[in-house]
């Protein structure tokens with residue numbers, strides 16, 4: 001569970017991980033050293049049996065040697081198991097230390113993995129740490145030690161094995177060249193397939209209703225097919241190189257045996273040395289051979305780690321922020337400027353140097369045509385987006401200087417698309433606060449006029465919301481989202497089109513909500529296309545093309561917007577009641593529309 005993870009603000013987090021790695025490298029290094037020493041047991045045993053036991057026909061020596069070898073091999077097995085368990089623990093520690101931060105990074109907007117989740121990268125790194133690949137890397141430095149031993153047995157055997165090692169190394173390089181690019185492309189295509197799958201699954205009903213299932217399957221299938229083709233290509237190459245390296249190793253073993261026999265015939269070696277050197281030579285080459293088998297996993301893990309490290313490093317430093325006095329709710333925008341983070345050069349900014357002040361306890365409606373930047377402004381005001389330039393200040397303090405956990409409790413935000421999360425309705429209303437008390441949940445629901453509709457659900461407040469929360473209607477979701485925004489009596493309430501799904505009574509309820517908020521001194525900002533809701537506010541801000549075109553008492557601004565005073569000529573507008581309504585996508589003028 002997240003709560004078991006180290007808190008995000010632990011300043012020593014990265015340092016802690018480094019010390020875990022250093023300690024793990026030292027400990028696994030010691031285990032590997034002992035394991036590799038014990039790997040010499042069988043060659044030594046053979047040497048002793050051939051060169052001592054057989055010439056002396058001593059059963060006693062044989063039994064004694066065998067007992068020693070069995071004990072040593074049991075110890076080897078134990079060490080191998082301990083090393084494997086230890087690496088599992090290291091993986092669990094990495095997961096625990098980075099889990100919460102990685103989760104927070106995954107909530108960020110853009111990730112270098114191009115669709116890959118940082119959590120998937122963390123999982124891939126941890127899977128690698130748990131795998132045999134780590135043991136291979138730790139065994140690799142002992143290969144030269146085995147080579148040196150061979151030199152002591154006979155230089156010819158050493159040169160022969162060294163030549164084999166060079167050939168195996170060339171195979172490792174060729175293997176990487178053959179599969180490296182394919183693997184990267186295959187990962188990209190898999191990510192695209194999984195993105196498409198998630199998007200299609202979220203909108204399965206639309207796909208079915210409009211007969212798009214086959215077309216969607218084709219789009220998804222294309223990505224999967226490309227990924228599989230690339231994966232198959234690199235897997236085939238990897239299989240060929242693995243087989244070639246195994247064959248090469250066996251041939252080398254044969255060559256060592258042959259060369260050993262020749263050296264015995266020349267009187268330069270004993271018979272026992274033939275078998276001992278064959279085993280030592282195979283130990284020297286084994287890590288290189290295994291390296292080819294584990295290569296893809298090593299490369300994947302390295303790539304994942306690099307991406308993760310970059311993303312974690314790019315996270316703003318989390319120095320402890322001073323707890324400021326609770327906000328009264330005054331908002332100031334200073335030269336507020338926003339351009340989409342991934343925008344190409346020359347792209348028009350979404351918001352262009354906005355300057356305004358909203359007093360504590362004021363109710364402000366933001367109106368404007370589609371694409372004016374209203375939702376973007378709402379996100380900037382609640383800190384969901386960071387401004388490209390300028391600042392948003394709450395009670396005079398830049399949003400960036402507030403402790404987000406402290407400020408978050410005083411902000412209620414209802415996004416345009418209300419998403420509820422898996423859990424009960426009560427948990428959703430209480431923002432998953434583990435210490436939430438029931439009266440506060442009910443109070444928030446009542447203020448959002450959601451209490452009755454929640455009670456009408458089969459399990460009331462305990463009703464479970466699934467992954468897609470489709471059992472609730474759009475209006476029900478919106479009211480529960482509103483209750484969530486009200487939870488904890490926030491000082492600032494930002495609602496992005498809260499009336500989208502509301503019927504006439506819902507709209508009246510929303511007006512009542514606004515009046516109640518005003519009476520409680522809450523700063524309420526509401527983005528709306530409904531004239532009655534805008535009229536219920538103290539002031540109205542008319543936003544168009546990323547600039548504030550008018551900001552004043554609601555009556556004045558609403559009159560100005562309906563009269564089209566000072567605005568470009570109207571096109572395709574429909575007059576409803578006393579207000580002109582935008583037909584989306586065609587009008588450039590009037591503010592109210594569906």
Ligand SMILES: Nc1ncnc2c1ncn2[C@@H]1O[C@H](COP(=O)(O)OP(=O)(O)OP(=O)(O)O)[C@@H](O)[C@H]1O
Pocket residue numbers: 340341342350368369370371372373374375376377416
């Ligand atoms: N992440 C983004 N990347 C690129 N462009 C964006 C991004 N977010 C918003 N935009 C663009 O910024 C403009 C303003 O969007 P925004 O959602 O703020 O408008 P809006 O006034 O709330 O519109 P509506 O009334 O339709 O909800 C739009 O043209 C939109 O395409």
